[in-house]
Amino acid sequence: MLQSDARIRARAAALAEEVAAGVRRGHPLEWVEELLGSALLEVAREERERCAALADARAELWEANARHMSSGAWPAEARVEARERRKEALVLADAIRVDAPAPPSG
Numbered sequence: 001m002l003q004s005d006a007r008i009r010a011r012a013a014a015l016a017e018e019v020a021a022g023v024r025r026g027h028p029l030e031w032v033e034e035l036l037g038s039a040l041l042e043v044a045r046e047e048r049e050r051c052a053a054l055a056d057a058r059a060e061l062w063e064a065n066a067r068h069m070s071s072g073a074w075p076a077e078a079r080v081e082a083r084e085r086r087k088e089a090l091v092l093a094d095a096i097r098v099d100a101p102a103p104p105s106g
Contacts, residue, residue, distance in 0.1 A: 063086050
């Protein structure tokens with residue numbers, strides 16, 4: 001699931017080539033800013049989704065633990081803890097996926 005260094009380097013090289021070609025063609029600075037901004041937003045969204053998927057996987061793990069613990073051989077507190085951890089993981093996944101605006105700079 002993680003991006004490999006080779007993939008990151010290839011993406012950076014392609015972006016650098018696109019910027020250089022655009023500058024040679026006389027694109028204005030605003031074009032370069034838009035291109036770089038779009039690339040950064042894409043990377044941030046991909047990373048957020050990767051983190052959310054990890055939180056989803058943790059929620060599934062805690063759900064499986066809660067089912068396993070329902071046999072009665074486990075203390076009730078352990079089952080409650082597993083359920084609560086699952087809820088926390090789901091809340092985190094949801095929060096990570098929100099495409100919130102950037103905080104004001106200043």
